[in-house]
Structures are given as structure tokens and as C-alpha cells.
Amino acid sequence: MFDAEDAVELRALQARAYGRSGALSDAEVTRLRELEAARTSERESRTTEKPRPQMPEQVVAPVPEPSVATADTVPATAASAAARFAGADTAAPSGHGAGADADSRGAPAATTLRRHWRLALAIIVAFAVIGVAVGWLLFSDRGAAPIPLSAEQQGWQSTIVASGDFDSGSLRAMAEEEGVVISFATKNDGADVCLVLASADATAPACTTREQATIQGVNATLTKAVDASQSYDIQAQMFLTPDGRPAVIARSYITSPQSTSMFASQAEAEAAAALAEKTGLDSRSIMVAGYDDEVPIWTGIDMSTQRYCLVYDGSMPDPPMVCDDSLMLADADRTLVLDVAGTDDGDITRYEYRFSYGQQYLTVTKGLGADDAAGE
Template sequence: MLDADESVELRALQARAYGRSGALSEAEAARLRELEAGSVRGAEPPLPEAAEPRHAHTVPAASGGVDVGGDEVSVSGAAGATVTPHVDSAYAALRQHWRLAVVITVVFAVAGLVLGWLIFADRGPAPMQLTAQQEEWQGTIVASGGFDAGSVRAMAQEEDVVIWFATKNESADVCLVLGYEDVTAPACTTREQAMVLGVNVTLTKPVGQNQNYDVQAQMFLTGDGEPAVITRSYITSPQSTSMFASVEEADAATMLAEQTELDRRTIQVVGYDDQVPIWTGVDSSTQRYCLVYDGSMPDPPMACDDSLMLADADRTLVLDIAHDGETTRYEYQFGYGQQYLTVTRGWESDDAARE
């Protein structure tokens, strides 16, 4: 058993050894082992000689307080309380180095996020999938040797015409190439010009007797230098200045010319009412300008202007169609100003709605 002075000394050494930042010299650690051995003799064997006292942990049965060097330390307040000096050293080491453990965990977490982004991040639109025939077209373009190696890539297609992007002169120039079968239409300019004015190309693709698809593509460069392409196409004929959205629409214009006296070269669509086309054309015999509804039936509804074609003032053609008790008015303004079609349903009513 320890006397009063030894008990005070033991508590002071324990406070220094087991505190959050406690540490003992070799001599003090040996003295602590000696005092602890004396205090628990008969209850538990003393700590092994090789054990480090700073890794031990005392669990008192009851605690009081005694001021030792200005620090409040816990002491056993019950006689015969069991003191357990053995503690898992790994836990103590983790307690001392918890900041390092947190830093390592964060580093691995960030590394995992970066790796995941590198693997799964969206890199922009996926490359266009080419058919075997289109790959042959691309091979011909690459073999021409006019573009930087590895720069030719397909971006889109319009009516089976493929639109490629490429560079020249070590990426100083950018190019837009349209290709269909053995016909290609390339256009190139500097990157600076492409950022401001873009690049425009048109390719004509035959689709039938006296009919062609004119496919147009326009390319600009985004702020980070990536190409952005707009495409459009329409049916044209060498015998006409009119343009149509599809082969079916062009065929309907031919049928309309056969059913009326309108000149086939002047017939065109000026608007739609739902899916019904509204046409205009010039009467072959009278040279009057006419507005026609639908055109898919014999003797279609139409209205013609009696004024001269070369009049300076803008003019308006008006055609009324009655259906299911409701009248719809079609007004087409044309001439030398802006041309547009207005569709008015129930125009006889006070609450006529304009579309």
C-alpha cells in the first residue's frame, strides 16, 4: 500500500502520462510503474516491464478531484476499486494521429472523384456512327491528303449527305466537308473567320427525274473551338425557282399544275394550316397571282388577284374556306415588302382568333 505522499505522486504522474498530450521521461515512467505496482498489489499483477505507461488507461470506480500543478485530475474515491491499466495501443495511436487519418481519407476520396470524372465524364456528343458505305466515303476524304492527319470526323447527316469537320495547316484552318457517294463539297477558312462568319457549303444530290436535294450546312465555332453545325435541305428543279420541303411536296406541286392552269415553275408553299399546305402560283394564261387551298383534290379552292404582277404596292390575296359550319379566312400579303400568310378561324365572329 502507498502512503499519502506516494499517492499524491502517483496521481500526478498518472495525470501527466494519461493526459491528452502527456509524456514522461524514462525515469518518471519507471517510477509510475513502481507506484502503480504498489497500489494494486494483491489485486492484479503489475504491468509487464516492456509496457509503455503512456499507453495505459485507468478506469476509476468513482472519481473525485485533487489539484496537482493546477490541473484537475481524476482519482479513485472507493477503496478496493479495480484499476485496469491495459489498453489497446492501436486506439491510442489513432487518438494521437486522428488529423493525419482524416487528411488521408479526404485525399483518397478526392482522388476517387477525380478518377470517376476522368472515366465517366461527358466529353460532348458521341461520334456519329457511319455505315460501311459512308466509311468508304470518309476514307476517300482522308486519302486525299488535304487535311491534318486524324482531324476528319463525321458530325451529322442530312438526307443521307454526311457532314464532316476537319482541319488544315496544323489546325490553323477549319473545314466543312459535305459528301454523298463520289461527290464532295469542301469549304475551309481560318479559325478566326469561322468564329465570326462561319463556314457555308451546299451539295446537290439527285433524287429523281428533274429533281434534286440541295443540302446546305453552316458551321460556327464555339467559344472553346468546337464545331457547331446547322443543316437544312429542300427539293429544287432545274426548270423552277421554287423550293419544296420533300419529294412528296414537289410531286404535289406537279399534280397541282396539271389540275389548274398555274405555271409549274411558280408554284410554291407559303404556309400550312395544321398539315394542309397553302399554295401560291401564277396563272399561265392570265398572269394573275393565285392562292390555293390544299391542292390534293380536283378543282381545288383558289382565289386570284386581278391586278398587274408588276404593281409597286403590296397586295393581299384572300381565300375563305367553310368547313363544319365554321369559316376560315386565309390572307396572303405579297409584293415588294414582307410576305406572310395569316389564318383566321371563325373570322365572321366578334371573337375571331388569329393564328
């Protein structure tokens, strides 16, 4: 009686016998023959009792020539087993001989090729796409996507392109600082890289070789007028990363020809001018030493006494302020300490500003009690 367990064992032996690297021992070959004979006998008895259509048996296995331990151990039913692997029921009617089995041996291979030609074509197309992608990654100038530009800024870019100073199609806007467009471009067929700053009135390009851009970067500065007495200095620096991507850092300051002070924005410059009127500080010397959250801490020189002063905020009529007791240049290293009480909790915040010829820095200490501040 050929049962379900025999069927499982038969399929396992067939998979090993007819697989690409399959091999059976003599005992396993003998068992395979017994199981196939038992299954054939079972089918013949079922056909005799009640003929019915046979459903194809699906076996997940390739269809190569059988590979067993010895040449004389190939089962006589190899042709029918190979046909079953291809998905067809090939129980041969009585009267079909060895010639029919031999003819059916080549059919599964042709059927397999017809079924899998689409898969082979898909693999070829996939390799082609991968090749194009790899080529683009290796040889293109890669970087961040271009930033959106206004219609006016696009006009500036068009003028730069029309100049012919850069490789066609290489100009790419990377950043914007105070309305100035900062772009990357190449020259001499990509041998040189450029940093280009552009505004409505001026263009400031700077170029160097790729090697120098990777090591030292490229720097460019463009001056943009704010009013008759002030201007924006927009500074940009670009490096090339090891994989060829341009990276841009930009900063801007408001400056005046009559002053050495620099301000981050027009609002900061206007606050400095108002502070000069309230405190009598020289407007040419006022600068921001640092911020406590959003509150600026200012320094400047008193015009009447020439003392160096530290001022908190400056937005109120009489801002907290402390000045050095000696002249600014009396000592090489001086420190100003300003204590400001909080309006809510009464805790004191200390602003300690150290200044010298070499460097200046501000230290902010929060949460001091009144006794701590008085003891200092």
C-alpha cells in the first residue's frame, strides 16, 4: 500500500537523485526503485477500479540530468520523474516503450526556457540600470539639490551662465545669505571648481583646483549696500568632501566705514545706535559680547571718560551697566563683572567679561543668591 509517508520519502529521494549535486547510495537507489514501483502499482490499480483524471504533482526541484553514485543505478523511471518536475502528469499508457521515454527527456528543458525567458530579460535590464547608476555616482558632480530661486535671482544666474566663464550646465545654487545667491560651478571641463556669489549689483567668483578645494577650500566675499553709511559683508567658504560633494558655509555682517564694529543683522545695528544715544558710548566701539538667551550683552567705550563698559540688554531707558575703573589700555588683561537681578525669582545672573589684546570672552553664571553676589 503506497501511503502519504511513502510519497514524502519518494519525493525526497527524487530531489536528491535528480538535483544538480544529488547522489544516492546503493541502498537509497534500491529504496527509490521500490517506492516508484509501489506508486506505479497503486496508480494502475486505481485506473482499473475507477478511471479518473490525474492532477499534476508539483515538486520544487530543478530539471537536470540525474546524478547518482554509480552509472548503473539510474532508475528506469527517470523520464517520468523529470516530466513531473516540469508540472505535467506523464504516466505513460501501456504500449509506449523506451523510445517515448527518451523523446520526453528533452521536453522539460525546453519548457523551462520558455517559462523563464521573461525572468532572464528582467535580470539583464536590472544589470544595465545598475551600471548606469554606478557610472553616475562615480563621475558626476554630486551635492545638495539646487535651492529655489526667485525670478530676479534666476535672472542673475542666467547672466552668469551667459558670460561663458563656467562649464555649461555646471552652475548650481547652493545657499542664500541676505539675498545673495551662493553657487557652485566648474571650469576647464571640470578641472577647476568655483564658488560664485551673486546679487543684483555684483558678482564675486573665486576658483581653484579640485585638490586645493578639498584641502584648503575656496573663499569669496561680496559687499552689499544697506544704506549710505552701512553695508553687508557676505562671506562664504566652500570645501569639497572626499566623495566630491560641495559643502558651503556662509555668514554675513553689517559694517560701517567709520567703525570696526560688526553686527549680525540690521536690527542689531539699529539697537547699537540706540544704545549709544542712551548711554553715551562711542557708537564706533559698540559690539555684542554675547547673548543670554535672546538678550544681547554689549561692550563699548564711554566717550567722556574713555572707560570700557559692559551693558545688559540696552532696550530699557537706563540699562544695567558697569565700567572699568581704569583706562581701557591701562592693563593688558582686565575683567568686567555685572550682576543683574531677575524680575521673577530675585536670583542674580552674573556676566563676567574678560578682555585683553589677544582675546575677549563672556561667562554667564545663573542662580546666584544676593549673599553670593555681595560677597564677591
